[in-house]
Amino acid sequence: MQSGSVHTVKAFDEDLNQLRAVISQMGGLAEHAIRESMRCLTQRDLEGALQVVEDDNKLDALEVEAERRIVQLIALRAPMADDLREAVAALKIVGVVERIGDYAKNIAKRVPSLEQAATVEPVSLLPEMARITAEMVHDVLDAYVQRDATKAQSVCERDRAVDDFYNSIFRALLTFMMEDPHSITHATHLLFVAKNLERIGDHATNIAEMVYFAATGDRMGERQKGLDPVTVQ
């Protein structure tokens, strides 16, 4: 009976590791999509942008696979307590990573609308903002795989920088639009690009909070969860 139990535990852990590998792969795709969509935006690479949009299908397919694995894991291994919570957390994380991919795809979709744009000054802040959010996505999935609460917390801390970037870009774009009404259409697209990156930061933070909770049993504060007052304007 004991060996049977050990066997079950081992099987659960093996399933979970495979699941983590799929989620990690999803994170890699999402991270790549952020970096690549920003590269395409700054280099006006229309074909590359189209590729980012297409590649999002891979992320969607992996989401379906991850969900299938989680349902199977629960059905076959009947995990209890912490293990069940872990499976449920995985399900939520999978959904959030898929949404991060959607935001990156949305940035890529704006590239054609920005092809004719003259260089808009605040664009210079966007790549750095994208770099930080891509790093957050990378690190939060590392934190998830390693169950590293400290790393998860550091991801949340960086969300403040992302919010600061967003506020700077928001103000800069508004000033730009007022000075040159011809820039309004392009600037508006850039505003949404900045907003997408800001949302990616929020989503990475949401995952970090789940990782933190799973690792410590405590909840982090609500400050950086979702729609932060700091970024309303």
Place this chain on the structure above:
Amino acid sequence: MQSGSVHTVKAFDEDLNQLRAVISQMGGLAEHAIRESMRCLTQRDLEGALQVVEDDNKLDALEVEAERRIVQLIALRAPMADDLREAVAALKIVGVVERIGDYAKNIAKRVPSLEQAATVEPVSLLPEMARITAEMVHDVLDAYVQRDATKAQSVCERDRAVDDFYNSIFRALLTFMMEDPHSITHATHLLFVAKNLERIGDHATNIAEMVYFAATGDRMGERQKGLDPVTVQ
């Protein structure tokens, strides 16, 4: 043995019904938040807007309760196959309803920034857009409770109208900004309000797709899932 099995099934159904009641309650709060945030926006009701922001805590608390029930349901009833899928779908729906509440809260948070705004023409389209999205949220949760695939499909169909509203408002606000650069700050806030409503429509559609899948076993098309190309600009 058979009566034991019937007993378990009944217990599962009872748990599920209680869970559905909680989710339905969440939907009611989200729907109210959409209507109320828009009322506050049009009537410049700062106190009301603050209340919407505060009330979002109730939605968050219900999300935690719903999740607890779902984990308990899985742990105690060990549902298989369709029942397990149903529990997993409930978990996803709970997360989406919470996000819808966040978007409504975000609209309410913009009310103070719009207090001084002169009447901006496209605002006249926003209440109607909000009305449709609130109705979609209402109907999709009805569809969920009643497992009504037809009603779920009708929710998806209405998302096209929401996207059309968004595109009209987007263009109107851009024109407005070009004609009167002083309106840029306010118009930008309204642009984000419109975007929030458009996202609520997408989220209601996502739930509708899950309800449809649960009821029919078939997946609806991808057209209205998440970031629709129609609404990129």
